[in-house]
Amino acid sequence: MNDDPLLALCTCPDPATAERIARALVEERLAACVNVLPGITSLYQWRGRVERDAEVALLIKTVGARFEALRARLVALHPYEVPEVIATPIVAGLPAYLDWVAACTMGEC
Numbered sequence: 001m002n003d004d005p006l007l008a009l010c011t012c013p014d015p016a017t018a019e020r021i022a023r024a025l026v027e028e029r030l031a032a033c034v035n036v037l038p039g040i041t042s043l044y045q046w047r048g049r050v051e052r053d054a055e056v057a058l059l060i061k062t063v064g065a066r067f068e069a070l071r072a073r074l075v076a077l078h079p080y081e082v083p084e085v086i087a088t089p090i091v092a093g094l095p096a097y098l099d100w101v102a103a104c105t106m107g108e109c
Contacts, residue, residue, distance in 0.1 A: 002064030003102040005090040010074055010083060011042060011055040018056035021077050025060060030070040032104035035059040062087075066105045 008031075012018035015038055022034035037057040044051055062070055067087055074085050090098065103109045 003106065004064045005093065005098045005101050006062050006064055006067055006087045007090050008058075008060035008062055008067065008070060008085065008087040010058040010060065010078070010085055011040070012058060013053070013055060013079060015056050017079060018058055021074065022058055022060075024077055025070060025073065028073065029105055029107050030066050030073055031060045031062045032101040032109075033061045061090075061101045063102050063105050 010021070012021060015036070018036050018038075022031075022036055025031040025034055035058070037059065040055050040057050042051075042053050042055045060070070071085050074083060100109060
């Protein structure tokens with residue numbers, strides 16, 4: 001199993017959606033922790049136009065072994081046609097925190 005830590009990112013259209021998704025990911029042990037960051041503005045290309053929207057960002061701490069399930073669950077829960085679901089390796093951090101992320105996502109905390 002790949003217990004390498006990941007930071008996944010997702011944006012949501014509003015605080016209620018962000019809270020619902022974050023809670024589901026933590027309760028289902030797909031994430032050890034999700035930070036909900038309100039008040040962001042996203043500018044992006046969509047169907048030939050530049051769009052601007054107020055959004056809420058999710059910073060999701062997980063591990064590689066859980067990412068495929070996390071991605072599938074995000075897509076299932078998310079109201080967007082094409083939600084942002086990206087992840088990057090966490091290459092350094094407090095070892096105790098990273099151990100906690102791995103333990104929680106593997107059902108051991």
